[in-house]
Amino acid sequence: MRKLILLAIMALAAAVVPAAVASAATTSPGRPAPAAGPTAEELLAKTNDCNQISNGKYQTDEDAAGGSVAVCDGGSAVFWKADLDIDCDGQRTSQCNEDTDCCFQPDTAFHQSDGRPLDAANLPYIVVPSSSDIWNYESSGLQGGGSCAVIYNGKVEYAVIGDTGPDRIIGEASYATANDLGINPDPSNGGTDAGVTYICFKNSSVDPIEDHGAATSTGQDLAGQFVNG
Template identity: 35%
Template sequence: MFAPLDDIRIKSIYGGDLPKRMARCTPDMLGAVRAAAADIEAAGGKLILSDMYRSYDMQLQAHLDYVTGKKTAFSPPPGGSMHEAGRAFDLDLGALKMKLSDFWKIAAKHGLHPVIDTPSSGADEAWHFDCRGSHGLVYDYYKARKGDNFAKPYMAMAASAIVSTGVKVDVLGQDPVTGFIQSGLIRLGQTIGDLDGRLGPKTRTALEALTIDSTADNAIVATAINRLLQAAFPAEYFVSAVHTLALGDTSPTFSFRVAEKRHYAPSAANSAVLGDIVGMLRNADVIHQTFVLQPAFLGILPNKCLYLDSELQLDTDGWPDGKGKGDKYWQATTSLKYADGTSLNANTVPYVVLPLPKTWASSRGIHLGDYAAVIYKGKLTFAVFGDEGPENRIGEGSIQLLRGLGEERIRPNGRVENSGAGPGIITIVFPGSGDLAHRTDEATLLAAIHSEGERLFSTLAGLQPVS
């Protein structure tokens, strides 16, 4: 769930490549170094480093060396350096073959920040540069005094960057997950008070503002936060497909692994049920949209059916006995109603939920009452588009739908286990398939869900036009 660190090969002051224990950085840092190195090479210089990544123990030793006088350059204790997040490097100023002020311009162009105020090559830390990434937002947050438990905004930024890689920061506690959640919330624009490693009322309110269940296990919450961060700051998670940067030397100044290009494919069990639908996926029109729980695939098939591969979270709306039974988001009504105005019962009717606004579905020819096929672990069942949900969520279904997939969510005591299923649940919605005559009562609707769903899916799987 944490931000990745990638290996990098780059020349060092030690007569060869930077030692492997130091040669690690975040994907966006790697891209910034690559671009800056190319600009330096074009100007006749070289980017040669003395330091980059430091583990907790390495940072502790550097701090002790500073305290005892073994080194003169300042090194903060663990938790206070961007080196620990793979977001800082120290360079050989002489190898640049240019004025420091000129390198500052190159650095700024690629998102690299000095830690001194003026470009003086004789100043302490003139050699140090950070790639702040989204953690610069934490710096700004503390600079605006929205939090006050760190002496300086820089310290808060460093703590945020470190904990986001899954490394503990002592002042945030032994478990980096809570700090990661809080850091993510700040970077996603929420106000939580202090970044302190404690999920207090302000943090929980911020989670609810993003429609993330604040009562869920921390690992589940962190996964939801991570997906939002990946969508908001993709450069911090994914490496561009570049093989090697050659800088006029017999060996490249640095190289890095190529990010694998991933092509979507449903699971083997689901593919066996989908049949020829699998072949339609290569021509699907992909829908690019950010959700709290990002689907593995979302798109429109060539025959205009909506295809979704995602988790399936629980929706209990319309369940007459649902109030106070474990789903705090329960509502008495559903968007789709019977002819007499009553709502669908989530405990008896298998329905799927699609996001608001209404135009999200209607612009794709989909309307409340349309039918759907749902597949999980090779098991096929059918549903109706019966409810609308938040615009930043997709992949929700009723109690009965989960039950039909073999996932019972009603406990023996009558309360719900408020958790979904998946990932790997495929939902296919058939646009324009609903019929008002099927919604006279529950029995009629249930019969239509099965008969129409089975007919539509069989037709689609045979690659015949949907009637």
Template identity: 55%
Template structure:
């Protein structure tokens, strides 16, 4: 046991300890009789050692709990429309989707179509996506195109009479919380789509949400909520960790205000 080992080690030190020279100051912890600590022959017994529970512990710091999907959905339950007209989820579908305002954020509830545009990769290229485009509206900090395979990003509609995202402080790299089922994932605004269609996100974001990311037949037909935090911005845009850290904080603030 560790206590016995300590006692034997202490006794061994006492046996080999040098004799104190005349006139020399006593070693620390070995005061004179009646004036100091215990001698080697008076080591505390095992039973007299301080109980482990009496040793003070450092105060634990708690990491804030992640915001849940139900909390965020409750925060955007009511819609105050800011779009002047409604959007379609796809060509030929009815125009029934509004962009809503909610205390420092805009949001909409729609489907999720797969955006594979940007830097070509294994899953996003001309062979896997018949509509593939090798550019995105916004670029990385080094000037390269965004990678839909690697970066979770959302697509906003192009500015029009319906809604202009720039008028609501939504821009390149704006942080978004995207909800599907019981999952909340954070992303950035990375691309711009048609001005009459809404509900599109990158291959990487769909995968993170548990949605089939295949650009040919994947995506989700409905049940996806997009919350964009006005005035926010992940830096650099290509760093998902920066978006997640900022998004979690902003989501917590939104829930607290609701």
């Protein structure tokens, strides 16, 4: 009887040990993390050269002297390098309302799947200039809900195209985008004057537009194609 018990214990140990070893192998320190899309450096390396497609250059602010930002064609994406002003339009929240933002508008150019405006405080999105003689974003294969990567200070944030702005100013993103990138998101005194790269992938779409998880996974896939293609 004692021999049978011993044999049973040995058999159980043989079954458990390989599983434990396999588990340790997948969680051991130093093991590479699952792929999470290209790094900021890899993406920025693809934006060193600008094949300008805008008819002239955009201003970064209303009081900026002359245009300084070109929109460039990068093959499967278009990109520009600018500042980041805070967009707090859309749904009223404690962060975004008439009291926190002098220019608050209770609507966005593109809406959630339930028809409501986007939530700038919680959804990372960027603003593209309204179509003009400088550039028509739709002619470049961009649309509301399109996928973009926003890069600042070594960080990459995946966002959607969520709003449109003035036709001669570029460089704006939602409160949530700035916050995730470590930029002061306050609509009254936040943002940054330079150092932000926007890469928007042609003919892309995130559905529903308010699903940031889908925006991230879609963006990572398209960013990988952009870097490798």
